[in-house]
Amino acid sequence: MLGEKxxxxxxxxxxxxxxxxxxxxxxxxxxxQPTPRVLLNQFRRSPKLPNENYVQFASRIEAMFDYYxxxxxxxxxxxxxxxxxxxxxxxxLDQELTxxxxxxxxxxxxxxxxxxxxxxxxxxxxxxxxx
Numbered sequence: 001m002l003g004e005k006x007x008x009x010x011x012x013x014x015x016x017x018x019x020x021x022x023x024x025x026x027x028x029x030x031x032x033q034p035t036p037r038v039l040l041n042q043f044r045r046s047p048k049l050p051n052e053n054y055v056q057f058a059s060r061i062e063a064m065f066d067y068y069x070x071x072x073x074x075x076x077x078x079x080x081x082x083x084x085x086x087x088x089x090x091x092x093l094d095q096e097l098t099x100x101x102x103x104x105x106x107x108x109x110x111x112x113x114x115x116x117x118x119x120x121x122x123x124x125x126x127x128x129x130x131x
Contacts, residue, residue: 036071036109037102040087043068072109085112089119097122 034042043064048057074080086109090098100122101115110118 033071036068039064039068039071082111083109086110086115089115093119 043061046061046064048054052060069075069080069083072083074083089112090101093101097119101110101118104110104118
């Protein structure tokens with residue numbers, strides 16, 4: 001399955017890039033990189049595995065969270081606090097709002113304030129379209 005996905009990816013590589021190991025490596029890694037939302041869900045739902053001790057479990061969970069912060073480009077404590085609050089807000093949204101905000105955010109996450117403004121804008125446009 002992995003070979004098939006990489007093979008499909010190679011169709012889109014330019015001829016001159018085929019010999020560049022770093023370019024190919026980055027394309028493959030990007031193809032298999034989980035989205036921040038998937039990684040956050042894995043972090044939140046990942047149980048301790050039967051064959052791991054608690055030190056290993058803690059290390060695995062910490063690595064997931066570190067990778068999540070890296071994908072979100074969070075480097076400062078204040079950014080981390082805002083990200084946690086924004087994720088919590090998104091956690092309570094219904095499916096329609098979650099889909100809308102995920103499309104809006106695309107690659108970047110929104111601070112709680114910006115997230116609130118975007119959600120209010122969506123809700124007000126939804127109400128005004130009914131009138």
